[in-house]
Amino acid sequence: MITIIAKGIVKEENIAKFKEYAQTLIEETKKEEGCISYKLYEDINNPKIITFVEEWKNQDAIDKHVNASHFVEIVPKLRDLQESETEVNLYKLV
Amino acid sequence: MITIIAKGIVKEENIAKFKEYAQTLIEETKKEEGCISYKLYEDINNPKIITFVEEWKNQDAIDKHVNASHFVEIVPKLRDLQESETEVNLYKLV
Numbered sequence A, B: 001m002i003t004i005i006a007k008g009i010v011k012e013e014n015i016a017k018f019k020e021y022a023q024t025l026i027e028e029t030k031k032e033e034g035c036i037s038y039k040l041y042e043d044i045n046n047p048k049i050i051t052f053v054e055e056w057k058n059q060d061a062i063d064k065h066v067n068a069s070h071f072v073e074i075v076p077k078l079r080d081l082q083e084s085e086t087e088v089n090l091y092k093l094v
Helices: A012-029 A059-067 A069-080 B012-029 B059-066 B069-080
Strands: A002-009 A035-043 A049-056 A087-093 B002-009 B035-043 B049-056 B087-093
Touching (some): A002 A059, A012 A035, A012 A049, A012 A069, A049 A059, A049 B087, A059 A069, B002 B059, B012 B049, B012 B069, B049 B059, B059 B069
Antiparallel strands (some): A002 A049, A002 A087, A035 B087, A087 B035, B002 B049, B002 B087, B035 B049
């Protein structure tokens, strides 16, 4: 299993739009065969910090995900709503 | 529920020691009443990046945790093994 944590800082005026796009991405992604979980979190002290925490069966599932039409279409839109690049880490359990 | 993501960058020579201390912290923390989950992850591309992902029932459980003897004793030791401050975010599900 690979866990991905993708942390973004969203421009204040774009938070609602970001969540709207993210919702569609979540719904489509959860249908993907190798997706174990795919959740979106908001920092309780700073609503601009919005982070995906994802669990994938393996790297192959991730490779399919990043080439899926919903990913290719929505993720660039999410990026445009952010202040900075997404901080992405791929993890394994210790 | 509150999810905490605590991301640390550990000095290369301290990774094994960090994991050893963390293991004790994990074992003790999992016994705490309000702890839903408490996991440690290592970045698959950079073993110096080690991150706790924690799920807590509520803020009260977190307050108890940060005052627990195992936290007070071990977390400063972990911090001494790191290159920089831990990046800590408290999250709620969107």
